[in-house]
Amino acid sequence: MARYTGPRVRISRRFGIPIFGPTKYLERRNYGPGVHGPKSRRKTTEYGAGLIEKQKLRYYYGLMEKQFRGVYEKAKNRRGVTGETMLQILETRLDNVVFHLGFGNTRAAARQMVNHGHITVNGRKAAIASFALKVNDVISVKNHNVSKQLATKGLEVAASRAVPDWLSLNKEELKGVIMRIPTRAEIQPIANEQAIVEFYSR
Numbered sequence: 001m002a003r004y005t006g007p008r009v010r011i012s013r014r015f016g017i018p019i020f021g022p023t024k025y026l027e028r029r030n031y032g033p034g035v036h037g038p039k040s041r042r043k044t045t046e047y048g049a050g051l052i053e054k055q056k057l058r059y060y061y062g063l064m065e066k067q068f069r070g071v072y073e074k075a076k077n078r079r080g081v082t083g084e085t086m087l088q089i090l091e092t093r094l095d096n097v098v099f100h101l102g103f104g105n106t107r108a109a110a111r112q113m114v115n116h117g118h119i120t121v122n123g124r125k126a127a128i129a130s131f132a133l134k135v136n137d138v139i140s141v142k143n144h145n146v147s148k149q150l151a152t153k154g155l156e157v158a159a160s161r162a163v164p165d166w167l168s169l170n171k172e173e174l175k176g177v178i179m180r181i182p183t184r185a186e187i188q189p190i191a192n193e194q195a196i197v198e199f200y201s202r
Helices: 008-015 046-061 065-076 082-091 094-101 107-115 145-157 193-200
Strands: 119-121 138-141 167-170 175-178
Touching: 046 065, 046 193, 065 082, 065 193, 082 094, 082 193, 094 107, 094 119, 094 138, 094 167, 094 175, 107 145, 138 145
Parallel strands: none
Antiparallel strands: 119 138, 138 175, 167 175
16 A cells, blocks of 8 residues: 655644654754755645645545545535544544554554555455454454554553543453444644635635
């Protein structure tokens, strides 16, 4: 599966937020990357603002442009507010839920766990990161020593990170359950989803 493999700190500095997780670089260099980063005064157009919001969310969830556009189209065709529905689709992807449960300390690590077959859904192997989860789905770590070691290590690193209320985690059994679909307030996105909807609606 295609994924972004370029410089991550550069992307975080471009948008001024730690998209890929905490980094000390933003504290030392809180301006854009490149020679002109510290003194850039370029004005952002309405189109540019929408593009920035879209790119922030796309990098945050680790999707390529075609995949992200597909999420938007899926959300547009469902009932409800398109922006909120889009966020809910992104949040309930298997790789993102594995990250929230703490089995992977980053979304990239969680995606790798899924792709390498360390995760099951309702007792069946699920090796597709974009697998769409539903309420009452049970996400478990495969009953294998390597899988358990990876998940246990992830939980230790993510100990200070709270599990969202819409998920239930059983650390002893290395198992989680989707209790309900998250609300817009619970997701707290790093980007303005309405600007993204308007960007794609042009």
